[in-house]
Amino acid sequence: MKTRLLCLAMLLLVCRPALAQEPDLKRGAEVYQYWCSACHGPQTGTPGTTALAARYKGEKPAVLDQRTDLTVQTVRFFVRNAVSVMPFFRKTEIGDADLAALAAYLAAKRP
Ligand code: HEC
Incomplete structure (x- = not known):
């Protein structure tokens, strides 16, 4: 029992700094590449980039990770x-931690 408690205490000590960390932008970029870039990337004919180009007509970049107006929300x-x-x-x-990283990555481009 004592050993178990000790293990738990050590686990908390090891994990706490990780939990308190700022969202991980590098991880955010990976999540974006994996889940979003097939539709939102710069290649021609991608549904997301095509739709956003038609909507914003040059007012905003059509490629999502070039936008500077996106918020985390x-x-x-x-x-x-x-x-x-x-x-x-x-x-x-996309788990909550990955979504936090992804949103932070896209919102980080705000001036
Ligand atoms: C199957 C293709 C597809 C995938 C995958 C996809 N999107 Fe989209 N996304 C679109 C399309 C198409 C639109 C534009 C819809 C419209 O006409 O309003 C869009 C719109 C958006 C918008 C709104 C932009 C605006 O200005 O209105 C955001 C934000 C967005 N996507 C984020 C993401 C993120 C983040 C991911 C990855 C987790 C992702 N999308 C994955 C197709 C996709």
């Missing part, structure tokens, strides 16, 4: 709620 909303042909993403696909 906006990214979270679309990822969890979907829009048009964009699916929503479940927590089993």
